Amino acid sequence: MRRLPAAERREQLLDTAARLFAERGYAGATTAELAKAAGVTEPIIYRHFASKRDLFIALIDRTGAETIRLWEQHIADAKEPAERLRRLIGVNPMVSPKGRGVYRIIVQAMMEIHDEKILAALDRHIAALHKFLCGEVVRAQESGQVSNRFSPEITSWLLIHLGLGYGVLAPLGMPGHARDTTGMHVRDVVEQLMLGVK
Amino acid sequence: MRRLPAAERREQLLDTAARLFAERGYAGATTAELAKAAGVTEPIIYRHFASKRDLFIALIDRTGAETIRLWEQHIADAKEPAERLRRLIGVNPMVSPKGRGVYRIIVQAMMEIHDEKILAALDRHIAALHKFLCGEVVRAQESGQVSNRFSPEITSWLLIHLGLGYGVLAPLGMPGHARDTTGMHVRDVVEQLMLGVK
DNA sequence: GTTCCGGGTAAGTGTACACTCACTTTCGGC
DNA sequence: GCCGAAAGTGAGTGTACACTTACCCGGAAC
Numbered sequence: 001m002r003r004l005p006a007a008e009r010r011e012q013l014l015d016t017a018a019r020l021f022a023e024r025g026y027a028g029a030t031t032a033e034l035a036k037a038a039g040v041t042e043p044i045i046y047r048h049f050a051s052k053r054d055l056f057i058a059l060i061d062r063t064g065a066e067t068i069r070l071w072e073q074h075i076a077d078a079k080e081p082a083e084r085l086r087r088l089i090g091v092n093p094m095v096s097p098k099g100r101g102v103y104r105i106i107v108q109a110m111m112e113i114h115d116e117k118i119l120a121a122l123d124r125h126i127a128a129l130h131k132f133l134c135g136e137v138v139r140a141q142e143s144g145q146v147s148n149r150f151s152p153e154i155t156s157w158l159l160i161h162l163g164l165g166y167g168v169l170a171p172l173g174m175p176g177h178a179r180d181t182t183g184m185h186v187r188d189v190v191e192q193l194m195l196g197v198k
Numbered sequence: 199m200r201r202l203p204a205a206e207r208r209e210q211l212l213d214t215a216a217r218l219f220a221e222r223g224y225a226g227a228t229t230a231e232l233a234k235a236a237g238v239t240e241p242i243i244y245r246h247f248a249s250k251r252d253l254f255i256a257l258i259d260r261t262g263a264e265t266i267r268l269w270e271q272h273i274a275d276a277k278e279p280a281e282r283l284r285r286l287i288g289v290n291p292m293v294s295p296k297g298r299g300v301y302r303i304i305v306q307a308m309m310e311i312h313d314e315k316i317l318a319a320l321d322r323h324i325a326a327l328h329k330f331l332c333g334e335v336v337r338a339q340e341s342g343q344v345s346n347r348f349s350p351e352i353t354s355w356l357l358i359h360l361g362l363g364y365g366v367l368a369p370l371g372m373p374g375h376a377r378d379t380t381g382m383h384v385r386d387v388v389e390q391l392m393l394g395v396k
Numbered sequence: 397g398t399t400c401c402g403g404g405t406a407a408g409t410g411t412a413c414a415c416t417c418a419c420t421t422t423c424g425g426c
Numbered sequence: 427g428c429c430g431a432a433a434g435t436g437a438g439t440g441t442a443c444a445c446t447t448a449c450c451c452g453g454a455a456c
Contacts, residue, residue: 003403003452025309027225031444041405042445052444110366111223111309122370150387153378158387161363161376168308168362172320178359180351189348189356193391201422201433229414239435240415250414 002039010048013038014062017055022104026056026112056109057121063105064125067093068132075136081143082195088136089191094163100170107167130156146195155194162190208246211236212260215253220302224254224310254307255319261303262323265291266330273334279341280393286334287389292361298368305365328354344393353392360388 004012016037020029031052035042049055074091078084093099106125113119133156141148150158166186169177178186202210214235218227229250233240247253272289276282291297304323311317331354339346348356364384367375376384 006403009403024312025223025225027223028310028312030442032442040403043406043447044404046445047403107366108309110370111306112226113369114222114226119370123372126367126370126372151378151380151382153374154382154384154387157376157378157384158360161360161367161384162356163363164366165359165361165363168305168366169324169359171311172308172317172324174321174324176351178355180349180355182349184349184352186352186355186359189352204433207433228412230412238433241417241436242434244415245433 006048009038009040009044013040013045013048013055014059018059018063018102018105021056021059021108022101025108026052026118053115053117056112057117059105060109060118060121060125063102064121064128067099067103067106068128070099071132080145081140082145085136085140085146085194086191088133089159089194090187092159092163092187095166095170095187100167103167104171107164110164126160129160133159159190159194162186204246207236207238207242211238211243211246211253212257216257216261216300216303219254219257219306220299223306224250224316251313251315254310255315257303258307258316258319258323261300262319262326265297265301265304266326268297269330278343279338280343283334283338283344283392284389286331287357287392288385290357290361293364293368293385298365301365302369305362308362324358327358331357357388357392360384 013034017029017034020034020037023029024033031042031045034052034055035045038044045052045055049058070093071088071091074093075084075087078087094103106122109118109122113122130153134152137152137155140146141152166178211232215227215232218232218235221227222231229240229243232250232253233243236242243250243253247256268291269286269289272291273282273285276285292301304320307316307320311320328351332350335350335353338344339350364376
């Protein structure tokens, strides 16, 4: 077996666990499967994490932080506030093909909130996400380029609901999901509503 | 033990299972707990359902149908199309305090889509829900009383995403969720957007 | 080459789970 | 009251699961 230094192995365990937890959820992904996916045996998981639950919570924290980081990265070099907001909506990692596979861990975790530590981890993430989005909406509204019809807070809740709702439904793979017969996508609608008439 | 006729017992099993599955999810609610909640022992579950999975799927079907029926009921006697749409948004059983506790079964089921029968049941529900909402949006738009800026299909997807997103997040119980400091609620925003300027 | 630290495995453990089976009890019809 | 059908129980089963333990081994430093 190819050995890895502890930090590398821990990261690899998180990476492989991310995929399995996203697809199967917390209970559905067994420690045997998690170990196999990482190419190790089960005791190695416990070398790095006190329990399966701790691994899951570490992943919630990591995924939450990574989602916001990705989002910030995608909008970083937009010149105009309106463009920046357009990108905020258009490349949302909660729902983008690239990001939502991993973000589903957060969605799966939403089903485990009877566990107080998981609930706490989710609270942290949603609070950080709401704060981030608020900051962006404030910025855009203050520039005068986009509608300030609704407050940044309420707008951010809307964006979060839309992101979560889309993320819940997209994996069903329903034909025509989130589109209409003209090819318009909900993203376009959200963009128009957010950038709306002042 | 007080005996119930088969049809009554089946209904009672579905009722009690609804609460447990909504709270704990499919894997989290054990057959022992389901039986206890119904005041019977485990073999009785198997008298009425071939498996735990079949019970769960029966609940998805029932919950989906009931949600739409409740929705229809709430809007049935609205006089004006605009009022009807306002009610459609305002008393959405996906998110209302009364309905969302049970609707969480649908949300929980969204996490079990690796099971093809559960996936199929969800497909049926979402397709029916989308169809129902489209019908209502068409009706409202044709009356000329509400905006037809966006198609009924795309509008319905938006409403579904918002409902699911809210339903996922509400059980976290975060202070200030879905509101802003003025007390405005996302429901008000959705209403204004849907009834928007023509 | 040797030693030692830390990464890794094979085998196992006790408990929980979905489900079954043999038997009991209830209740309505006669 | 008796009988039979159907509803119900107690005890159990085999398997899966999260986690542990004793031991092994790779690789870097000397």
